[in-house]
Amino acid sequence: MYSKRLDSLPPYLFAQIDELKEEQVRRGVDVIDLGIGDPDLPTPPHIVDALCSAARDPANHHYPSYAGMREFREAVAAWYRRRFSVNLDPETEITALMGSKDGIAHIPEAFVDPGSYVLVPDPGYPVYRTSTLFAEGRVYEIPLLEENDFLPDLAAIPRAVVKKARLLFLNYPNNPTAATAPMEFFEGVVDYACEHDLVVVHDNAYSEVSFDGYRAPSFLSAKGAMEVGIEMHSLSKTYNMTGWRIGMACGRMEVIKGLRQVKTNVDSGVFNAVQHAAIAALTGPQDSVREASEVYQERRNLLVAGLREMGFPVALPQATFYVWMGVENGFDFARRLLNEAGIVVTPGIGFGKYGEKYARFAITRPVDRIGEALDRMRGLDL
Numbered sequence: 116m117y118s119k120r121l122d123s124l125p126p127y128l129f130a131q132i133d134e135l136k137e138e139q140v141r142r143g144v145d146v147i148d149l150g151i152g153d154p155d156l157p158t159p160p161h162i163v164d165a166l167c168s169a170a171r172d173p174a175n176h177h178y179p180s181y182a183g184m185r186e187f188r189e190a191v192a193a194w195y196r197r198r199f200s201v202n203l204d205p206e207t208e209i210t211a212l213m214g215s216k217d218g219i220a221h222i223p224e225a226f227v228d229p230g231s232y233v234l235v236p237d238p239g240y241p242v243y244r245t246s247t248l249f250a251e252g253r254v255y256e257i258p259l260l261e262e263n264d265f266l267p268d269l270a271a272i273p274r275a276v277v278k279k280a281r282l283l284f285l286n287y288p289n290n291p292t293a294a295t296a297p298m299e300f301f302e303g304v305v306d307y308a309c310e311h312d313l314v315v316v317h318d319n320a321y322s323e324v325s326f327d328g329y330r331a332p333s334f335l336s337a338k339g340a341m342e343v344g345i346e347m348h349s350l351s352k353t354y355n356m357t358g359w360r361i362g363m364a365c366g367r368m369e370v371i372k373g374l375r376q377v378k379t380n381v382d383s384g385v386f387n388a389v390q391h392a393a394i395a396a397l398t399g400p401q402d403s404v405r406e407a408s409e410v411y412q413e414r415r416n417l418l419v420a421g422l423r424e425m426g427f428p429v430a431l432p433q434a435t436f437y438v439w440m441g442v443e444n445g446f447d448f449a450r451r452l453l454n455e456a457g458i459v460v461t462p463g464i465g466f467g468k469y470g471e472k473y474a475r476f477a478i479t480r481p482v483d484r485i486g487e488a489l490d491r492m493r494g495l496d497l
């Protein structure tokens with residue numbers, strides 16, 4: 116009944132965990148969900164207010180423009196300039212997205228022909244892989260290994276693959292490993308992309324969730340990056356706006372143009388009132404951003420200290436709201452935590468085969484719940 120394309124998608128492993136979770140909930144277990152990458156904190160009130168007043172204005176009730184309102188793109192340009200010292204032309208180098216997932220899901224349509232390769236980090240955000248498969252491209256998994264600080268070894272990618280590769284997906288600060296990338300890494304990526312004529316798509320969804328004074332860079336700050344690629348960004352994680360569906364793609368003009376062309380044929384843009392709210396977010400007070408990182412930092416400290424006390428070798432992440440922990444078998448570990456302690460974590464295999472021996476904790480729950488989860492874990496023989 117279904118297309119070969121749909122049948123080619125990998126099984127959705129998270130669904131199995133969801134089922135096990137539902138079973139626990141039905142039994143009346145007080146489940147602590149550390150599985151989801153969705154902030155528990157609310158969207159700051161001034162952003163909600165901007166939406167409400169914009170929603171009341173009939174001028175905003177029509178089809179939006181495909182690329183996003185000029186004012187929104189200017190706010191993005193100003194934010195990139197302020198935050199990363201990156202200069203972008205709002206006309207040609209920025210386009211609005213319905214969240215960065217929208218951009219990631221559609222970019223292969225613009226650059227990938229059937230049979231050409233897309234270089235996809237493994238473990239990684241699952242959409243890099245599925246969007247490649249939808250475009251009938253071939254996925255080449257670039258392993259993110261702990262011994263390389265979860266940075267890919269680009270030189271290890273076979274020549275035959277690189278010759279047929281069109282896109283390279285990257286994501287730092289990284290989901291699920293919580294690794295960060297230094298600017299020198301991005302500079303190496305630019306050289307590699309130039310040499311092999313690749314389009315780089317850097318996913319920077321977590322640039323504003325960081326700790327201990329660390330500030331994540333933009334790929335676009337690397338010398339020459341504007342000639343080889345784009346950055347997908349989003350308001351979802353920065354301003355607790357996952358439900359709002361707004362993000363942006365920024366960078367090389369030709370790449371933005373290709374993405375716009377695909378999207379023009381798929382959707383009709385982001386609700387203007389949501390764009391007005393996004394302008395309020397990007398141009399308004401940024402205290403909530405720092406405060407959210409402080410909240411996550413406290414949770415991170417508690418969780419990492421607790422896990423270390425139990426003998427788990429976990430790194431202290433500098434960014435993202437994830438803790439990535441090595442275990443013997445991530446799926447068995449997640450199943451045991453759920454069945455024996457009512458705690459949901461995500462098995463690393465859900466992010467790719469190189470995630471098999473890991474589990475991901477999302478610190479998107481208050482400290483008392485994380486403390487409770489640790490207490491329950493201490494009662495198990497893990």
Ligand SMILES: *Cc1c(COP(=O)(O)O)cnc(C)c1O
Pocket residue numbers: 152213214215216217240286290318320348349350351352357361362
């Ligand atoms: C959350 C997330 C996204 C998607 O965010 P949007 O809500 O679609 O903007 C993209 N990439 C990674 C790695 C994420 O974790």
